[in-house]
Amino acid sequence: MSEVKSKGLAAKQASYQLINCTTEQKNAALALVAAQLTADHQMILSANEQDLAEGKANGLSEAMLDRIMLNEQRIQGMAEGILQLIQLNDPIGETLETIEKENGLRIETKRVSIGVVGMIYEARPNVTVDAATLAIKTGNAVILRGSSSAKHSNLALMNSIHAALEKSDLPKDAVQLIEDTSRETAKELFRLNDYLDVLIPRGGKTLIETVVREATVPVIQTGAGNCHVFIDESAEVEMAENIVLNAKIQRPSVCNAIETIIIHKNWFTAHGSALVAKLQEQGVEVFGEEMVVQTCPGVKRVADEDWSTEFLGLAIRVKIVSNVEEAIEHINRYGTQHSEAIITMNKQHAEQFLARVDAAAVYHNASTRFTDGFEFGYGAEIGISTQKLHARGPMGLKALTTSKIMIFGEGQIRG
Amino acid sequence: MSEVKSKGLAAKQASYQLINCTTEQKNAALALVAAQLTADHQMILSANEQDLAEGKANGLSEAMLDRIMLNEQRIQGMAEGILQLIQLNDPIGETLETIEKENGLRIETKRVSIGVVGMIYEARPNVTVDAATLAIKTGNAVILRGSSSAKHSNLALMNSIHAALEKSDLPKDAVQLIEDTSRETAKELFRLNDYLDVLIPRGGKTLIETVVREATVPVIQTGAGNCHVFIDESAEVEMAENIVLNAKIQRPSVCNAIETIIIHKNWFTAHGSALVAKLQEQGVEVFGEEMVVQTCPGVKRVADEDWSTEFLGLAIRVKIVSNVEEAIEHINRYGTQHSEAIITMNKQHAEQFLARVDAAAVYHNASTRFTDGFEFGYGAEIGISTQKLHARGPMGLKALTTSKIMIFGEGQIRG
Numbered sequence: 001m002s003e004v005k006s007k008g009l010a011a012k013q014a015s016y017q018l019i020n021c022t023t024e025q026k027n028a029a030l031a032l033v034a035a036q037l038t039a040d041h042q043m044i045l046s047a048n049e050q051d052l053a054e055g056k057a058n059g060l061s062e063a064m065l066d067r068i069m070l071n072e073q074r075i076q077g078m079a080e081g082i083l084q085l086i087q088l089n090d091p092i093g094e095t096l097e098t099i100e101k102e103n104g105l106r107i108e109t110k111r112v113s114i115g116v117v118g119m120i121y122e123a124r125p126n127v128t129v130d131a132a133t134l135a136i137k138t139g140n141a142v143i144l145r146g147s148s149s150a151k152h153s154n155l156a157l158m159n160s161i162h163a164a165l166e167k168s169d170l171p172k173d174a175v176q177l178i179e180d181t182s183r184e185t186a187k188e189l190f191r192l193n194d195y196l197d198v199l200i201p202r203g204g205k206t207l208i209e210t211v212v213r214e215a216t217v218p219v220i221q222t223g224a225g226n227c228h229v230f231i232d233e234s235a236e237v238e239m240a241e242n243i244v245l246n247a248k249i250q251r252p253s254v255c256n257a258i259e260t261i262i263i264h265k266n267w268f269t270a271h272g273s274a275l276v277a278k279l280q281e282q283g284v285e286v287f288g289e290e291m292v293v294q295t296c297p298g299v300k301r302v303a304d305e306d307w308s309t310e311f312l313g314l315a316i317r318v319k320i321v322s323n324v325e326e327a328i329e330h331i332n333r334y335g336t337q338h339s340e341a342i343i344t345m346n347k348q349h350a351e352q353f354l355a356r357v358d359a360a361a362v363y364h365n366a367s368t369r370f371t372d373g374f375e376f377g378y379g380a381e382i383g384i385s386t387q388k389l390h391a392r393g394p395m396g397l398k399a400l401t402t403s404k405i406m407i408f409g410e411g412q413i414r415g
Numbered sequence: 416m417s418e419v420k421s422k423g424l425a426a427k428q429a430s431y432q433l434i435n436c437t438t439e440q441k442n443a444a445l446a447l448v449a450a451q452l453t454a455d456h457q458m459i460l461s462a463n464e465q466d467l468a469e470g471k472a473n474g475l476s477e478a479m480l481d482r483i484m485l486n487e488q489r490i491q492g493m494a495e496g497i498l499q500l501i502q503l504n505d506p507i508g509e510t511l512e513t514i515e516k517e518n519g520l521r522i523e524t525k526r527v528s529i530g531v532v533g534m535i536y537e538a539r540p541n542v543t544v545d546a547a548t549l550a551i552k553t554g555n556a557v558i559l560r561g562s563s564s565a566k567h568s569n570l571a572l573m574n575s576i577h578a579a580l581e582k583s584d585l586p587k588d589a590v591q592l593i594e595d596t597s598r599e600t601a602k603e604l605f606r607l608n609d610y611l612d613v614l615i616p617r618g619g620k621t622l623i624e625t626v627v628r629e630a631t632v633p634v635i636q637t638g639a640g641n642c643h644v645f646i647d648e649s650a651e652v653e654m655a656e657n658i659v660l661n662a663k664i665q666r667p668s669v670c671n672a673i674e675t676i677i678i679h680k681n682w683f684t685a686h687g688s689a690l691v692a693k694l695q696e697q698g699v700e701v702f703g704e705e706m707v708v709q710t711c712p713g714v715k716r717v718a719d720e721d722w723s724t725e726f727l728g729l730a731i732r733v734k735i736v737s738n739v740e741e742a743i744e745h746i747n748r749y750g751t752q753h754s755e756a757i758i759t760m761n762k763q764h765a766e767q768f769l770a771r772v773d774a775a776a777v778y779h780n781a782s783t784r785f786t787d788g789f790e791f792g793y794g795a796e797i798g799i800s801t802q803k804l805h806a807r808g809p810m811g812l813k814a815l816t817t818s819k820i821m822i823f824g825e826g827q828i829r830g
Binding site: 016019020099114115197198216219221239245247354355360361365366371375376377388392393402404405406407410413 | 431434435514516520522529530608612613627628631633634635636651653654657658660661662665747769770771773774775776777778779780781782784785786790791792802803804805807808817818819820821822823824825826827828829
């Protein structure tokens with residue numbers, strides 16, 4: 001049996017054992033994981049140095065090396081995150097609905113664990129710990145498939161997690177790492193329908209598109225964010241500037257940063273040049289339509305009508321529209337259904353925009369950067385869903401649960 | 416542009432218009448559909464006769480012809496179903512959660528329409544009307560792809576629905592039928608990611624497996640039902656007999672009928688022969704393990720350890736176990752996560768079974784035949800989900816909705 005299949009089978013069996021574990025047992029296991037990571041930090045850091053050395057030798061970019069890099073502080077952050085996770089309410093077992101039928105049947109819908117969750121991800125070794133601990137908290141088994149660029153770090157983290165689980169009441173097989181990071185193991189995971197209940201990809205556009213195209217197991221699509229801010233005619237100038245600068249610059253590499261500003265033509269005539277200049281002062285490269293190129297120095301033409309590329313860096317496009325309708329149409333055509341904002345003093349326009357823009361999170365007069373499980377108060381985040389089924393937007397603990405209907409009778413049969 | 420693509424695009428555009436439609440407008444459109452179906456019954460019945468004639472010429476089975484067949488009563492039933500649907504609460508717009516943050520952000524999660532729902536189904540023309548009207552009620556556009564065996568009926572029903580929609584405030588393109596029933600249009604639907612938000616297959620195992628294997632759009636898996644009743648040692652004899660007979664015989668062709676009885680060995684020794692005889696008296700062919708074959712006359716050996724086949728007819732398998740553990744293991748190995756029942760007077764065994772059997776609906780002392788949106792009081796049913804994401808078990812109106820997070824600010828930016 002292949003590594004993927006045998007670990008899949010072990011995870012499935014562990015998932016059945018997890019059903020019997022109490023909240024106290026799961027939290028105790030999490031505390032052990034936090035303590036073990038801290039105790040093992042030297043081992044983890046030296047494994048991480050190996051990944052970094054290999055990454056440098058392979059010519060990885062500085063940005064990529066930073067994603068892979070661990071240090072004392074980042075490991076401490078992981079342990080603290082786990083202690084916060086322990087404090088969150090356990091969603092498992094919650095009664096969602098009770099129906100009493102005239103024939104005496106009692107129909108209770110309960111929140112239960114999904115079973116076996118697969119995660120496939122790139123670079124960041126912290127995803128290994130996030131996914132493992134969120135799965136433990138929600139009573140799911142998890143199969144992790146990280147990238148080769150972080151394989152030593154992921155293995156060290158997994159050894160630490162396993163050492164903790166062995167001291168706990170939970171089955172060690174509840175958390176599994178696929179050690180072979182070849183393409184073949186990814187493809188096997190895509191089609192592991194016998195053991196996997198869901199597969200969550202986290203990483204770049206190519207990874208996510210590949211999973212969506214090739215997986216036969218149910219997938220939760222995450223992450224791609226071609227987000228927009230629309231500055232309406234009546235937008236307050238300082239507010240618009242602050243929100244655009246925040247949404248572009250505060251952390252340009254993430255999915256809830258914006259890639260395009262859509263501006264009402266009258267607002268643009270009055271305040272467009274000043275806004276563009278402020279972006280340029282902060283080192284942002286600005287691309288625009290012809291009108292923007294002609295009005296603002298240093299702006300390049302948007303090439304080939306490409307309104308879709310995610311820059312994930314200090315670059316932005318400017319699109320001019322005549323009304324809120326056009327803005328909505330542009331977003332619904334090019335957006336990735338992630339986070340979209342309107343800046344306006346016109347309540348009716350705001351309502352229209354929020355109702356008709358097709359995205360997980362829609363904002364009136366605030367920065368798209370808030371789309372985040374922690375900012376929304378969920379206390380945790382396994383990813384941000386950009387699909388409409390099961391979970392939409394930031395996914396907290398509830399996104400790792402499903403429901404089960406329990407029917408209690410005294411011999412009822414159907415007439 | 417192909418038929419599928421152009422109808423997909425039209426449906427997507429209609430879905431944006433549906434966002435502005437009120438509950439009153441949607442219910443008025445439903446009333447018009449009900450009236451139009453009644454008015455057009457002659458036209459629909461003569462189209463149906465064409466399908467039946469072609470079906471007979473093509474040698475379709477009686478059972479299949481019955482699925483295709485419409486009559487005055489069945490059309491009347493459709494119209495009455497629509498009038499009941501009008502009475503149900505509109506789930507769209509419901510506020511699911513409101514969070515007020517310290518920074519003044521108000522985060523409201525609302526229930527919204529999914530967008531464009533695809534249905535691919537076999538034979539039964541009533542699915543055309545069910546899917547169209549459930550989509551209208553929930554503000555979704557829908558693309559229907561029925562089978563060639565019901566193509567004249569489906570087209571007549573669609574013409575009637577379109578005539579009704581033209582008199583309504585809803586866009587006619589909200590409901591679309593793919594008229595070309597070749598394999599190519601099904602394959603195009605599987606990969607219509609630009610326009611389809613979800614695809615729901617309804618039909619036989621082969622159809623569902625093909626969709627799960629080939630679709631890149633999100634799928635809700637429905638229908639396959641290899642269901643079991645487990646008769647525990649302490650099961651009350653008459654109750655067990657009644658439930659088994661009901662779950663097998665009352666409507667053997669449906670997914671919530673049972674295919675295997677699992678019996679505790681002591682119960683079997685005392686009451687097994689009588690139960691098997693009662694099944695045989697009702698015309699049920701019984702297959703069993705060696706022990707059952709030797710004890711009960713007329714029982715055939717279960718061939719090739721095949722515990723997976725769905726008979727969908729008057730046949731059943733009998734499996735003997737030593738305890739509830741073995742019953743749970745057998746079900747988790749061979750079941751299709753649909754509906755599973757335990758008959759027992761032992762509360763602890765019932766709790767164990769309900770917690771650990773991996774299925775959408777788990778029963779204590781009642782027939783699996785109750786797994787149904789109407790029986791559970793949802794007032795409607797678009798299918799029965801056997802997957803764990805998004806919806807599980809019978810899918811009512813809420814299964815055709817998703818959520819959207821609306822964030823209201825006064826210029827907040829992330830620090």
